[in-house]
Amino acid sequence: MTDSWHTTVAAEVGSNYAKRGDCLLERDYRGLYIHVPFCSKRCAYCDFTTRAISADSPELDAYRDRLIREIRKATREGLLGSIQTIYIGGGTPSYFGHSRLVELAYTISLSINLDDNSEFTIEANPDSLSGAMVRDLFALGVNRFSLGVQSFVDSELEWLGRSHDSQQALDAISLIQERCDNVAIDLICGIPGQSIVSWEQNIKRAIEAGVSHISVYPLTIEEHTPLAGRIASGEDQSPNEDLQAEMMLSAATLLQSQGFTRYEVASYARPSYECRHNISYWTGIPYLGIGEGAAGMRNLHDGRERLLEGTVIERLDPAQSKAEDLMLGMRMSWGVSSHDVCSARDLMPGIDKVFAELLELDLVRIADGRYQPTQRGWLLGNELFARIWASVQHDDSPPALK
Numbered sequence: 001m002t003d004s005w006h007t008t009v010a011a012e013v014g015s016n017y018a019k020r021g022d023c024l025l026e027r028d029y030r031g032l033y034i035h036v037p038f039c040s041k042r043c044a045y046c047d048f049t050t051r052a053i054s055a056d057s058p059e060l061d062a063y064r065d066r067l068i069r070e071i072r073k074a075t076r077e078g079l080l081g082s083i084q085t086i087y088i089g090g091g092t093p094s095y096f097g098h099s100r101l102v103e104l105a106y107t108i109s110l111s112i113n114l115d116d117n118s119e120f121t122i123e124a125n126p127d128s129l130s131g132a133m134v135r136d137l138f139a140l141g142v143n144r145f146s147l148g149v150q151s152f153v154d155s156e157l158e159w160l161g162r163s164h165d166s167q168q169a170l171d172a173i174s175l176i177q178e179r180c181d182n183v184a185i186d187l188i189c190g191i192p193g194q195s196i197v198s199w200e201q202n203i204k205r206a207i208e209a210g211v212s213h214i215s216v217y218p219l220t221i222e223e224h225t226p227l228a229g230r231i232a233s234g235e236d237q238s239p240n241e242d243l244q245a246e247m248m249l250s251a252a253t254l255l256q257s258q259g260f261t262r263y264e265v266a267s268y269a270r271p272s273y274e275c276r277h278n279i280s281y282w283t284g285i286p287y288l289g290i291g292e293g294a295a296g297m298r299n300l301h302d303g304r305e306r307l308l309e310g311t312v313i314e315r316l317d318p319a320q321s322k323a324e325d326l327m328l329g330m331r332m333s334w335g336v337s338s339h340d341v342c343s344a345r346d347l348m349p350g351i352d353k354v355f356a357e358l359l360e361l362d363l364v365r366i367a368d369g370r371y372q373p374t375q376r377g378w379l380l381g382n383e384l385f386a387r388i389w390a391s392v393q394h395d396d397s398p399p400a401l402k
């Protein structure tokens with residue numbers, strides 16, 4: 001990644017609040033998300049929009065054709081002219097298959113002006129990634145691979161119902177690094193039976209493997225998953241939330257001591273390897289979603305719309321949009337500027353009082369002219385977000401923050 005890439009991230013984040021309403025409106029999408037809703041098997045904890053399917057199912061070819069048609073349509077409608085970040089997520093995109101992915105990436109490379117500042121991410125699982133896939137996707141412009149590792153301990157992977165083992169994860173990281181130095185992985189903490197020692201071993205193995213970006217998530221039990229059933233029947237225990245909080249803290253200490261920066265509540269990156277696509281979700285930058293279950297967002301002169309497969313499913317008025325900006329800003333380490341808060345006063349008359357309370361509760365602090373989340377604020381994120389959202393005098397729960 002170049003310095004100019006990093007400068008672009010900083011400039012985009014820093015000035016986005018000022019820019020919204022002036023230029024990033026309606027059809028001016030900067031991010032493209034493409035969803036591939038297929039996996040080899042369903043993990044025990046997963047509630048994502050995905051389904052297990054045979055690798056030779058004709059449904060995969062039909063879905064490839066659908067995606068290509070939708071990308072061409074978006075191109076004809078002039079929606080892809082300003083795209084800067086592309087993210088193919090799932091599901092398991094690598095399970096979609098080498099030739100289908102190459103066709104998809106080829107269509108994207110013809111439709112979008114990929115330059116040195118473009119970020120093009122694809123998600124992969126260790127057991128469905130090949131060297132040829134990495135080679136061909138890299139040649140077509142993919143410059144970031146996000147690998148679903150979750151753990152480097154085989155018994156933990158088995159408990160989660162993952163389809164790979166730890167050696168496959170290490171091998172996949174090495175395969176990617178032969179072409180591309182931008183490797184992101186996810187790790188899950190608080191797996192029942194996992195000790196602090198085992199968790200810290202996971203973090204250390206990730207650092208030793210030389211990955212550039214690590215996301216850490218506490219295990220959550222989602223309704224209607226096999227894991228929720230196992231816990232309800234008493235077969236398994238619920239995760240221990242205190243231990244999870246301790247593990248999140250130990251991850252922060254270890255990673256920061258090794259040169260990673262925590263730029264978002266769950267995201268750590270080596271300098272210049274922050275995920276620009278995810279930052280766009282947290283800074284109000286419009287993104288287009290393509291494919292089954294793909295979400296999109298666009299800003300309007302009088303608010304914001306959220307879309308699902310191209311259909312508007314939620315509309316936020318200007319005050320709600322502003323509240324969402326402030327809430328999302330608090331997911332990131334740099335928080336929001338005092339100017340952002342001052343400029344929200346017209347729409348959110350109670351906002352100064354809310355931030356005074358957040359300071360008093362030690363959920364935010366002031367540093368460098370910005371309100372930034374404290375460690376306590378990140379641990380009690382729901383309370384922090386709810387207080388900001390309540391200030392727009394809306395009775396509903398805050399919107400889900402992607």
Ligand code: SF4
Binds near residue numbers: 042046050091
């Ligand atoms: S691989 Fe990912 S998307 Fe697929 S079932 Fe597992 S957690 Fe869900």
